[in-house]
Amino acid sequence: MNTTASPSRLLGLGLYTASEASSYTGIPAKDIRRWMFGYRAAGVDHPGLWTPEVAFLDDKLLGFHDLLEIRFVHAFRQHGVSLQAIRSASLQAREMFGQRYPFTCKRFQTDGRDIFATVLDETGDEALLDLVKRQYAFKQVITPSLYEGIDYAGEESAKRWYPVKRSKAVVLDPARNFGKPVLATTGIDTAAIYHSYLAEGQNAKRVALLYEIPPAALEAAVNFEHRIAA
Template sequence: MTLTGIGLYAFPEASRLTRIPTRDLRRWLGGYTYRSKTNGAPVSVPPLWHTELADKGVDCIGFRDLLEVRFVRAFRRHGVSLQTIRVASHKARSLFGLDYPFTARRFLTDGRSIFASALEETGETKLLDLVRGQYAFRRIVEASLYQGIEFGGDDRATRWYPMPRSRAVVLYPNIAFGEPIVTDGSVPTTVLYHAFVPRIPRGP
């Protein structure tokens, strides 16, 4: 089993980097079960997509999963259901030929029609005006979501500089399993933190 070039983020670490609660990350990417209000039977809800590490036997997500969930949060904040997001993800994946379509630069221009189609399919027509207008759609898919993402020639995200207006720190899945590193020197930020933060003396 090889994990190189994928990125490796435990859910608490992914939560810290994206500022999305761990519980939401697990529900979105691991699926969940609830009791039916009609008969009390358990109902299973599948994950939004098959994560990069789902078949690797580790309780973590990959680099592209980490970036993609930031877009999921943006739509959830505007009241779009997980079912519509799932349908839109499938449609965009098929149209773009990419496993992670929300992160693709094309989504900023082509995503409106994809989500409008998904809303109609799931019956969430009250939100159609929110995505049909270019300005309204850009309020959801803000440019800041793409800020700091570096793309390869295939329109796939390759690096992420998470600090606004700074490239001092980067997440690059080919180095240190994608954990934050200092751009100049590739030293993990955790190493620097533990080297410079004074140790708290223990009691007697």
């Protein structure tokens, strides 16, 4: 990883490989690479859907907001929406909201159908028909669960993400540990806890004492790392 930028420039951005992003989101790494960094098909180069937050680095890496935004791209693709239509929707929403990562904005829940209606006229993408015509269909794709766990700075910009449903024990916060998962209360890297847990023969009590954390915090870190390793 050739992170030649100054550390101060990286603060608050988060830093993830496609494989790490895949672990945290459950989206295949090959899809993430295709969406973020582009691909070549039939002799034609297709760029990524948007410029990554950490594009100033030489490596193909994602920033924190890229990580959250691809979860919405995945939801659209699961519904059959073309990359061309997603690209167009992203551009239009960016202009409308004045936000670089518009799908993650809570406003997209209310204004997204209008944006897709314009994209439907432009692209003729039939997968957009029911999203535009039926509010229920749109809500099935842009589900509240996509926004659950996201803390916002003000109304629109995502600040941190709690990836485990109905739990705030583990957090991805670009202002801490370059956005890698940490225990929310202590900031200790969950991967470090998990590796210690394995090295100590899965002796939970010993590792909890070593890190000076409650057993429940240790359990949360271990369960999270188990889940993303599966």
